Amino acid sequence: MPESHLQVLLAFFKAMSNESRLRIVGLLSERERSVQELAELLDLKEPTVSHHLAVLKDLGLVSVRAAGTTRWHALNAQALEAMNRTLLEPAAALAPPAAESWEDKVLAAFVEPDGTLKLIPASRRKRTVILKWLTAKFEDGRRYPEAEVNALIQRHHWDSATLRRELIGAGMMARHDNVYWRLPQADWRVG
Secondary structure, eight states, X not given: OOHHHHHHXXXXXXXXXXXXXXXXXXXXXXXXXXXHHHHHHHTOOHXXXXXXXXHHHHTTSEEEEEETTEEEEEEOHHHHHHHHHHHHOHHXXXXXXXXXXXXXXXXXXXXXXXXXXXXXXXXXXXXXXXXXXXXXXXXXXXXXXXXXXHHHHHTXXXXXXXXXXXXXXXXXXXXXXXXXXXXXXXXXXXX
16 A cells, blocks of 8 residues: 555544544534534534544545535545545555655655644755645635634644745735635746
8 A cells, every 4th residue: 555545544544533523424424514513513612623624624524615604514425435445455455555756755754644744844845845735725716814824724833924924935825915815836936
C-alpha cells in the first residue's frame, strides 16, 4: 500500500475514533444537516460541532453547501466507500509501496496524519508544496472573511498570519477589505 494511502487511512481511523464524529457521520448518513441541528441532536456546542465537521471535511468525508445564511453538511458516501475499498483490497496491502513523488515526501515530512503542520518549511520550494496543500482547503469561488481564513489555517498551524501572508504573496489567494478568496492555479506566482 502506498505511504500516502496509509497516511489517509491512519487519519481516517484517528478521526473515526472520536464518538462525536462517529455520531455525526451516522446523522449525516440519513440526510444533510446544519451545524445548529447537529449541535442540538448531539447536545454539543456549535463550535465543537464545527471543529468535528472540519476534521471530516479535511478527509473528504463531508461536503458543504450554502443556502442563504445556512451551511448544510452532507456525508460523502463515495469517499467512505473508496476508503473502505482501499482498506480491504488485498492486492494493495501486499503490493510494494509505489514510488512517492517529491511533493508527497515533503507533505509526509511536514504534515502530521491529523492534518497539522509540524512546522513551516524554511525552504521556499518545500514551503510552496505546503502552501499548495493548504490552498486546497479553500473552496473555489467562495469568499472568506479574515476570521474564517484564520480559523481554517489554525486547524493546521497556529501561525495563521504568516501562512495567510504567504498565500497572498504566492498569488494563491487574493484579499480585498479583509475578504479572501482562492485564485485559479494559472495565477499562482510559484515555480
